[in-house]
Structure formats: structure tokens, C-alpha cells
Amino acid sequence: MNAIMSRIRYALRSARRQRLRTVALVAGVALTTALAAAIACIDLGVRDATTTRAGETRLIVYRENRFCPFASALPQRYDRQIAELPGVAAVVPVKIVVSNCRASLDVVTFRGVPVDDLRAMAPRLVAGSIDDWAGHGNGALVGRELAARRGLRVGSSLTAAGIDVVIDGILESDDPQWRNSALTHLAYLQERAARGGTGGIVTQFDVTVSDPARLDEVARTIDERFKADEAPTATRPQTAFVARAARDVVALAGFSSIIGIGAVLAAFGLLATTMVNVTRHRSREFAVLRTLGFTDGGISAIVLAEGALVGGIGGLLGAGLAWTGLARAGLAFTMEGVSITPRLDPAIFVIAAVVALAAGLLATAVPAWTASRARLVDLLRGGS
Amino acid sequence: MSLIECRSLCKDYQRGGEAVHVLDRLDLSIDRGSYTALMGPSGSGKTTLLNLLAGIDRASSGELLVDGTDLAQLDRNQLALWRSRHVGYVFQLYNLVPVLSAYENVELPLLLHDLTAAERHRRVVEALESVDLATRHGHLPRQLSGGQEQRVAIARALVTQPTLLLADEPTGDLDRTNADAVMDLFGRLHRERGQTIVMVTHDEAIARRAERTVRLEKGRLANVEVAR
Numbered sequence: 001m002n003a004i005m006s007r008i009r010y011a012l013r014s015a016r017r018q019r020l021r022t023v024a025l026v027a028g029v030a031l032t033t034a035l036a037a038a039i040a041c042i043d044l045g046v047r048d049a050t051t052t053r054a055g056e057t058r059l060i061v062y063r064e065n066r067f068c069p070f071a072s073a074l075p076q077r078y079d080r081q082i083a084e085l086p087g088v089a090a091v092v093p094v095k096i097v098v099s100n101c102r103a104s105l106d107v108v109t110f111r112g113v114p115v116d117d118l119r120a121m122a123p124r125l126v127a128g129s130i131d132d133w134a135g136h137g138n139g140a141l142v143g144r145e146l147a148a149r150r151g152l153r154v155g156s157s158l159t160a161a162g163i164d165v166v167i168d169g170i171l172e173s174d175d176p177q178w179r180n181s182a183l184t185h186l187a188y189l190q191e192r193a194a195r196g197g198t199g200g201i202v203t204q205f206d207v208t209v210s211d212p213a214r215l216d217e218v219a220r221t222i223d224e225r226f227k228a229d230e231a232p233t234a235t236r237p238q239t240a241f242v243a244r245a246a247r248d249v250v251a252l253a254g255f256s257s258i259i260g261i262g263a264v265l266a267a268f269g270l271l272a273t274t275m276v277n278v279t280r281h282r283s284r285e286f287a288v289l290r291t292l293g294f295t296d297g298g299i300s301a302i303v304l305a306e307g308a309l310v311g312g313i314g315g316l317l318g319a320g321l322a323w324t325g326l327a328r329a330g331l332a333f334t335m336e337g338v339s340i341t342p343r344l345d346p347a348i349f350v351i352a353a354v355v356a357l358a359a360g361l362l363a364t365a366v367p368a369w370t371a372s373r374a375r376l377v378d379l380l381r382g383g384s
Numbered sequence: 385m386s387l388i389e390c391r392s393l394c395k396d397y398q399r400g401g402e403a404v405h406v407l408d409r410l411d412l413s414i415d416r417g418s419y420t421a422l423m424g425p426s427g428s429g430k431t432t433l434l435n436l437l438a439g440i441d442r443a444s445s446g447e448l449l450v451d452g453t454d455l456a457q458l459d460r461n462q463l464a465l466w467r468s469r470h471v472g473y474v475f476q477l478y479n480l481v482p483v484l485s486a487y488e489n490v491e492l493p494l495l496l497h498d499l500t501a502a503e504r505h506r507r508v509v510e511a512l513e514s515v516d517l518a519t520r521h522g523h524l525p526r527q528l529s530g531g532q533e534q535r536v537a538i539a540r541a542l543v544t545q546p547t548l549l550l551a552d553e554p555t556g557d558l559d560r561t562n563a564d565a566v567m568d569l570f571g572r573l574h575r576e577r578g579q580t581i582v583m584v585t586h587d588e589a590i591a592r593r594a595e596r597t598v599r600l601e602k603g604r605l606a607n608v609e610v611a612r
Contacts, residue, residue: 292468293469297461
């Protein structure tokens, strides 16, 4: 134990004295870890939002061949007809207005829903009151992430896409669409969006089916019902709908994963190269240590301890940085009115820190072996 | 009583496909508590012999016993442990670890010994005092003069209380004043502690400080002079 501690103590002293080099290496590992963890969280968020799961009960009814909330227009009266179809448990007509249809990190999405439907869904409010919202025609309940991004509080006002609302509550939800939307009265949003024109038009219907096993069957029945009507529909499970609407975001997330893997490999290569050069530069120092009685294993342990120190501290800092950054930024990739948010899974941050530690050890494995195996007498003569 | 016994000691190198006999059937014994200077022209095998005595190189053939231990029988790690307990080595170019303070450099070999922190501290302070550097604990090597660096290196070699103090041209990089100070220190260690010292030098004046001078030539013992 004493021997191990002595090697760690020596590695710590050496790292402390070579402050600039140590800080640069730790910062490199930390930034790479943060980048990799952030990308993994985004990737997880994309999977959550777009992968159809057993037990899924939500369908989105959209206008056929339309992919933008500005273009999708369905008569609100369809809600009663959909509700009568077999297998349908609930129907909510939704009007959506967005400040930007393209992929963006800061889109305001207004979702207009009937007051009674929202009450029935019993949203979890972290501030404000649903009764206040019900009593204000221009009231809005904003999702926690949108509120954080825009600095919104109960009583403050929000203006976007020509819509003015007053915040009556902040809501929390497991659904990223709700966390990144401002829920308004359906009638108010219809009136404001139409600029005094016709009401009675919605963007989509959120349909809940009574049996997950009948999801596809109900979707087909809905589309069949309106096939010959004035506004034919295209109905998909919510995850499939998000995957289609936010296809550019999904593609970008996939591309960023490749970039992330490349960045991690490049950083590992740089770390390994630096450690090889540092160890070569210190060959005489290691020769002196061996002359003093340090064994091959002792020398290896010193080099590995320095790698573990850089990887471990860098990994912890990077994981912390990614967690803090993502939690504070309230990042949401929004496109065509649907939002995808990173999932902050603690396991990702633990794995990222452990991988950074392992990378530190791996990057120093070869230099450690080389430093311990070189012929002492050659090193003392000045060779490497 | 002899501490070191060399019997038919040989050391060969291959250089450009040719065998070079650096030490050629050398017989030598060095007594415990003696102070020996190794002299000879370049390539005579002085430093090679010192490296063999320190266990940092291995003989090609022959027998080398140090304090009864046959060094040829020890593997790399056993040899390292043996060095940590029996050998103090002083280099010509000091070879202090540049990122460690004088105190930390002297403490370094003690990290391999099972000592309490208090005992380690006591020994380091004592070693630095013995080389008159009690006030330089926190100085880095680059903040010390050449003479002071060499004295730190000597303190590092002595701090484990080794059986054998080996020095490879310890004054080779020092001016006369500092060289004399180092030699005075060696003399004091020999007289007061009975420290066994083997020192390689090119300098006749330095060699005269030892009680015995062993001259090598072409890897063989040329003669032995005992100081009067």
C-alpha cells in the first residue's frame, strides 16, 4: 500500500510541478469528454423521441402530404368523427403556431388546446395555476425548458410569431413537446393566427388509443374515414411523426455522433502522442529513479498514475461540464413544430468519466511499458 | 574485510559486429569502510566497473559479490530493490529530478522504504544538514548552483544509509572551490561514518583524497596505489 501511495504521490508532485502541461492535458480531456457526453445525450433524446415503443398509445393526425404546421389545416369538426371511431379513447384538437419552421435551437411553439381537454390531461404545474390560465383568454402555460430558455416567469409576457400571451403557469412534463411549448387557449390561437379570419381550423389532432396493439389499425381507420373528405389525413404514431417532421434534426444528430466519435479519437491520439513524447523527454529522469531502486513496475505505475490522473480529473470535469451546460441551456432542437431535447441520463456521464479514465490509462500504457523496459545503462548514457 | 569481490570479471559489447572487451578478467577486492578512487584513460572500463558495482549493468562473465550477494543471481526487480537498500549513486551531472525541490529529491529514495512520514522527514532533514543545505529545502534544482546541486545529489545518495557510496566523476562538472567542498564532504563521510566510497575520477588531485587509487587500463587492473 505504501509503495502504491509513493508512486501516486510522485505522479501528483510531477503533475503539480508541470502545471501548464497538466492543465492543458486535463482541459483537452475535459472538453472532449463534455463533447462526447453531450452528443450521447442528444442521441439518446433523438432515440427517445423517434423510436416506436411497445405500449405507445398516441397518434398524430396531420393533413396528408403536409409537413409544416403552417401548411397543415384540418377542420376542427373532425374531432367528433374521430372520437366515434372504434379503438379511440380521446381526441384533442391542436392548433400549432411556430416562430420558425426550420431547424433551430430557439423556436417558440404555441400549442392551442381546448380548456377542458387540458384540464383533463392534468398537467404538472411547477408554478402558477391552471384556473388563472382558464380565466385568461390570452393566458399561456409554458413548458419548463422554454421558460428557462426565455427567462419566463408567471406574470411575464411572451411575444413571438405575432402572438402575445401572458404566462399563467410553468409546467413540467415527460413529453419534450410540452416542455418546449406555450399552451394557449385553442380559440385565442385560432383567432390570432387567422388574423380575424375563420376559426374552426386546427393543425393536428392528438389521438389516444385504448389499446396499444391497435395503434396502426386505428391510424388506418382514421385516414380511411377522411380519404374522400375535404382534408384527407395522414396519421402516424407520435414517435414516427416526430421522426418524419424533424428528419433534418435526426440526420444532424446522426452526423454529430460521427463528428463526436472522430473528436474523441483525435483527442485520444493527441493525448497518447503527448504522453509518448513526455515519457521520452523524461527517460533520463526514469533512469535516475531506477538507479535509486524503483522497479520496472514502479516506473510503469508512475507513468500510468499520471495518465489516470489526467484522464480521471479531465473525465470528471468534462462530465460535470456537460451536465451543467445541458441542464442550464435547456437545449431543444425544434423543427416543423416538434422538439427533440437531450436526455440527461446519469449513466452517460458516469460512462463518459470512466471512458476518459480508461483513455488516460490506455494512452500511457505503451509509454509506461517502454519507460520500464529500456536498458538503464543506455538511458544513463543519454539514449532513449 | 572485503565488501566487494570481483573475480575474472568481464564485460563485452558488440559494436558494429565486433566484440569490444571493456572489462577483461578483472580481479579486484575493495574493503568495507575503504575510500577508493578508480582512474584510467577513457575507455579503460572505470564507469563500466562502477555500473556493475551499482547493479545497473550486468557482467558478461565472472563473479561479482557485493556484501556477500552475487549480483548475477538477481533479476531486474531484485536488483532494483537491492540497489535501493545498499547503493547510493552520485552522478557527474547531478541528475536531480528538475520538477522536485531539494527536499523532495532527497526524499525520493525513501519512498521505497517502509518508513513513517515523521521518520522520512527526520532523515531528509538530517541528510540536507550533513551537506550544509539545511536552508535550501524548497529550492528547485534550477535555483541552486552546480555545487549545491551536487550536494543535494550526495544527500540523496546518503539518505538511505547505503552500504556503498558510488560516485561517477562527482567533481567533473564543478569549479575547484566546489570540487574541494564535495571532496571535503566525502572525506568527512569516510572518516566520521566509515562510509565505503568508490569514486571514478580523471583528476589526480581528487584521486589523492582517497586512501587507495585503482588504475585500470584496457579493462584490466594496471596498478593499485595506497595513499601514505
